[in-house]
Amino acid sequence: MGYESIVYAVGDDHVATITLNRPDKLNAFNRVMLDEFVAAWTAVREDDGVHTVVVQGAGDRAFSAGLDVTDPRARAASTATVPFGQRDPGMSLGPKANRVWKPVVCAVHGTAGGGAFYWINESDIVICSDDAQFFDPHVTYGMTSALEPIGLRWRIPLGEALRWALMGLDERMTADRALQIGLVSEVVPRAQLAERAHQIAATIAAKPTVATQGTVRAIWESLDMGRTQALNTSLSYVQLGNAIGEQQVNRSNVERPTPRLR
Numbered sequence: 001m002g003y004e005s006i007v008y009a010v011g012d013d014h015v016a017t018i019t020l021n022r023p024d025k026l027n028a029f030n031r032v033m034l035d036e037f038v039a040a041w042t043a044v045r046e047d048d049g050v051h052t053v054v055v056q057g058a059g060d061r062a063f064s065a066g067l068d069v070t071d072p073r074a075r076a077a078s079t080a081t082v083p084f085g086q087r088d089p090g091m092s093l094g095p096k097a098n099r100v101w102k103p104v105v106c107a108v109h110g111t112a113g114g115g116a117f118y119w120i121n122e123s124d125i126v127i128c129s130d131d132a133q134f135f136d137p138h139v140t141y142g143m144t145s146a147l148e149p150i151g152l153r154w155r156i157p158l159g160e161a162l163r164w165a166l167m168g169l170d171e172r173m174t175a176d177r178a179l180q181i182g183l184v185s186e187v188v189p190r191a192q193l194a195e196r197a198h199q200i201a202a203t204i205a206a207k208p209t210v211a212t213q214g215t216v217r218a219i220w221e222s223l224d225m226g227r228t229q230a231l232n233t234s235l236s237y238v239q240l241g242n243a244i245g246e247q248q249v250n251r252s253n254v255e256r257p258t259p260r261l262r
Helices: 031-046 114-122 147-152 158-166 175-180 190-205 209-222 227-241
Strands: 006-010 015-020 052-057 062-064 104-108 111-113 125-129 133-135 186-188
Touching (some): 015 031, 015 190, 052 062, 062 114, 104 114, 104 190, 111 114, 114 147, 147 158, 175 186, 186 190, 209 227
Parallel strands (some): 052 104, 062 111, 104 125
Antiparallel strands (some): 006 015
C-alpha cells in the first residue's frame, strides 16, 4: 500500500526500514500515522521476507516530537465517549503492541519527546546520534505522564525514569547520559546513524529468523512473569522454535567473524 506519513521499504537483505516522514511537524504522529503504523506492522508481521526492522525519522531536527497536538483525532484511538471505552492511541505505534516479534532497531536523532517513546520503549536495540536529546513535556503542560515512563521503566532505572518524566521541559537527557543509563546501547556521529542502524539490523537479519523471533518473544514476554515462572516457561520457546532440540545451523559451516568491540 502507499503511505502518506511514513516511508516503508524492504531491502534484499531482509531489512524493512520504516521512516517517520513528517519532518515539517518534527515527525509528530497524527491520526494518519497511527493508522499507517498498524498497517506497516501488519506487513512486517505477515511478510516472511522481512527478518528485522529499522525505525528512523526523516529530516534533520527530530526523530519524533511525539503526539501532533494540532490533530484532535490523534488523541483518541476510538470514538467512544465514555473514558472506559477508549484505548491509548500509542498502542498503534509500537511493534510489541502489534504482536511483532521480529527484531527492531530504533535509530534516534535530534529531538525525541514524549510519545516518541512508544517506538523507543518497544524496540529491541536503540542507538542514537550524538545530537540526540530525550525529554517528556507532559507535566509541564499539566498532564499526568504515565504511559511513556512506565514503558521506559523496563529499560532504565526507576529514578532515571522519574527524573525524565518529572523535569518536563526544564531538562533534556543527552546522548551521553542515555548511553550511561542504558537507554541506548551506542552513540554514533549523526552522519553515520542510518548506516549503523542498518548494519546492525542486517547482521541480525542474516541469522535464522525463527531463532531471532523466538528469542525476542521469549525475552519480552518474560517481563510479565516472575523469575521462576519465566525460567520454567523459557523451554517452551526453545521447543517451539526448534522442536527436535537441535541447532538450525551446522557449526562447522559457520564462518566466525572477528567480533566488533564497543
